[in-house]
Amino acid sequence: MENLDNFFKCAFTVDNVIFGFDEGDLKVLLIKRGEAPYEDMWALPGYFVYQTEDLDSAANRVLAELTGLRNVYLEQVKAFGRSDRHPVGRVITIAYYSLIKISDYKINAASIARKASWHSIPTVPELAFDHNDILTACFKRLKRRVRGRPIGFELLPPKFTLTELQHLYESILETELDKRNFRKKILSMNLLVDLEETQEGVAHRPARLYQFDRDKYEHLFAKGFNFEL
Amino acid sequence: MENLDNFFKCAFTVDNVIFGFDEGDLKVLLIKRGEAPYEDMWALPGYFVYQTEDLDSAANRVLAELTGLRNVYLEQVKAFGRSDRHPVGRVITIAYYSLIKISDYKINAASIARKASWHSIPTVPELAFDHNDILTACFKRLKRRVRGRPIGFELLPPKFTLTELQHLYESILETELDKRNFRKKILSMNLLVDLEETQEGVAHRPARLYQFDRDKYEHLFAKGFNFEL
DNA sequence: TCAAAAGTGTTCTTATTACACCCATGG
DNA sequence: CCATGGGTGTAATAAGAACACTTTTGA
Numbered sequence: 001m002e003n004l005d006n007f008f009k010c011a012f013t014v015d016n017v018i019f020g021f022d023e024g025d026l027k028v029l030l031i032k033r034g035e036a037p038y039e040d041m042w043a044l045p046g047y048f049v050y051q052t053e054d055l056d057s058a059a060n061r062v063l064a065e066l067t068g069l070r071n072v073y074l075e076q077v078k079a080f081g082r083s084d085r086h087p088v089g090r091v092i093t094i095a096y097y098s099l100i101k102i103s104d105y106k107i108n109a110a111s112i113a114r115k116a117s118w119h120s121i122p123t124v125p126e127l128a129f130d131h132n133d134i135l136t137a138c139f140k141r142l143k144r145r146v147r148g149r150p151i152g153f154e155l156l157p158p159k160f161t162l163t164e165l166q167h168l169y170e171s172i173l174e175t176e177l178d179k180r181n182f183r184k185k186i187l188s189m190n191l192l193v194d195l196e197e198t199q200e201g202v203a204h205r206p207a208r209l210y211q212f213d214r215d216k217y218e219h220l221f222a223k224g225f226n227f228e229l
Numbered sequence: 230m231e232n233l234d235n236f237f238k239c240a241f242t243v244d245n246v247i248f249g250f251d252e253g254d255l256k257v258l259l260i261k262r263g264e265a266p267y268e269d270m271w272a273l274p275g276y277f278v279y280q281t282e283d284l285d286s287a288a289n290r291v292l293a294e295l296t297g298l299r300n301v302y303l304e305q306v307k308a309f310g311r312s313d314r315h316p317v318g319r320v321i322t323i324a325y326y327s328l329i330k331i332s333d334y335k336i337n338a339a340s341i342a343r344k345a346s347w348h349s350i351p352t353v354p355e356l357a358f359d360h361n362d363i364l365t366a367c368f369k370r371l372k373r374r375v376r377g378r379p380i381g382f383e384l385l386p387p388k389f390t391l392t393e394l395q396h397l398y399e400s401i402l403e404t405e406l407d408k409r410n411f412r413k414k415i416l417s418m419n420l421l422v423d424l425e426e427t428q429e430g431v432a433h434r435p436a437r438l439y440q441f442d443r444d445k446y447e448h449l450f451a452k453g454f455n456f457e458l
Numbered sequence: 459t460c461a462a463a464a465g466t467g468t469t470c471t472t473a474t475t476a477c478a479c480c481c482a483t484g485g
Numbered sequence: 486c487c488a489t490g491g492g493t494g495t496a497a498t499a500a501g502a503a504c505a506c507t508t509t510t511g512a
Contacts, residue, residue: 004240004317006280006316007240007277008238008239008240008318009237009238009277009280010237010239010240010241010278010280011233011236011237011238011239012239012241012310012321021488040431048233048236049239050311051235051238051239051312051319052312053312054310054311054312054503055308055310055311058461075364076307076308077307078305078306078307078308079284079307079308079323081241081278081283081284081323082283082284083281083282083283088233089233089237090237090280092241092284094308094321094322098306116400124396162462162464162465162466163463166313169277177466178502178503178504179464179465179466180465180503180504181466181501181502181503182465183465183466184466185501201510201511202462202463202510203461203463203481203509203510203511203512204461204462204463204464204467204485204509204510205463205464205508205509205510206463206464206510207463207465208464208465211456350497378507380497390491391491391492392490392491407475407476407477407490408491408492409476409477409493409494410474410475410476412492412493413494414473414474424506427482428491430481430483430484430491431483431484431489431490432483432484432485432488432490433482433483433484433489433490433491434481434482434483434489434491434492435482435483435490435491436490436491436492437492
């Protein structure tokens with residue numbers, strides 16, 4: 001074994017692709033960097049991992065500092081470690097994505113200071129570091145994940161219409177879905193509670209509101225049920 | 230920003246779950262550790278990543294040093310970074326898995342020195358560090374991957390029988406498949422070349438030998454074909 | 459009364475499952 | 486001639502895709 005000290009000269013960060021859904025569009029929360037390197041460029045929120053901190057904790061910390069949110073859906077995607085990816089030294093980053101309800105998100109002091117803002121996925125600008133690659137990988141993962149697990153609901157307010165749900169899936173899957181087939185399938189899973197309420201103040205026939213039944217899902221899942229869109 | 234120097238005190242490694250298929254069984258290549266920590270325990274092959282080395286290169290290096298093999302299927306799975314996972318300091322590891330043809334694998338000097346040997350997946354012993362978790366995650370990823378991409382062939386010799394192929398899928402998916410349905414499906418994809426050869430010296434009707442047609446797959450894939458088992 | 463989105467069933471096509479017997483070879 | 490695994494087709498069922506009109510509301 002070579003001298004171990006030679007290896008203990010690296011750092012690692014977490015970067016978090018925070019997805020939200022608003023106005024029928026899938027969005028990602030970016031910050032404008034206030035310091036070198038890549039000063040003034042848009043970047044994914046991220047930070048160094050502390051010595052005694054687990055990776056998942058670090059990702060949660062980054063998320064909470066920026067959005068004030070805790071206990072939201074968070075998943076590690078993979079590590080990015082090109083040796084030249086960071087100009088300051090050897091820094092690998094662990095990429096996470098999280099899903100938040102944009103209605104819960106309040107711009108707080110930290111996020112104002114760091115100029116955070118939402119960007120539609122298809123029009124994301126050039127980002128600092130290798131963050132465009134990271135975003136692409138996380139979006140791809142989300143796309144796959146959303147077909148096999150009911151995580152789409154994490155992006156919607158507690159009460160939503162079937163059309164909103166359909167538009168959400170269309171944004172994530174980047175495809176169009178048939179209204180009748182979508183409703184048939186999603187309702188046949190029995191995971192939605194019909195709240196017997198309707199929208200108010202819309203200039204068309206008001207839609208019914210639904211709620212995702214998490215307990216029912218856990219119960220069905222334990223029995224081997226498979227959410228498959 | 231805090232003093233950056235505080236963060237540049239970490240190390241990272243790659244660990245590689247090397248899968249092989251032999252005697253109808255899915256196997257993983259483990260090494261017996263020759264030094265502390267976890268001396269004499271079985272572990273995944275892995276090593277520190279050098280300062281100027283990309284992660285994928287490091288994983289390939291670990292693989293080549295142990296098996297002599299290059300240009301084999303290799304995929305990053307995720308990072309493991311519990312802060313207490315390594316007794317020597319803060320070391321996160323990036324987990325990879327690779328698929329090799331066990332017939333190509335020759336025990337070389339390095340692997341003898343490190344006491345490498347193949348273990349059937351269902352009977353893997355307790356491993357050093359968090360390597361059992363890593364193995365589980367990589368096996369899970371392989372299970373998912375193999376359904377959507379024709380990577381199973383990476384584990385078989387160039388000429389194989391349909392029964393061997395079926396047993397491979399059964400080992401990976403941990404399930405039993407219907408012989409007729411499996412054959413119908415796999416042959417209907419037109420990805421196998423019937424070599425018009427048969428097994429020799431077997432005490433039963435000899436089976437036909439097939440070959441995977443990689444060019445045809447690339448071609449179909451480019452046109453939007455979807456391998457789906 | 460118009461515009462805008464909500465809501466609703468049936469048919470056709472395709473994929474999946476279940477299932478049992480004869481064949482070729484070596485010992 | 487026996488044991489062993491190789492090889493083959495059809496019918497029933499389930500899942501997915503395609504498709505058009507009526508309803509309710511606010512402006």
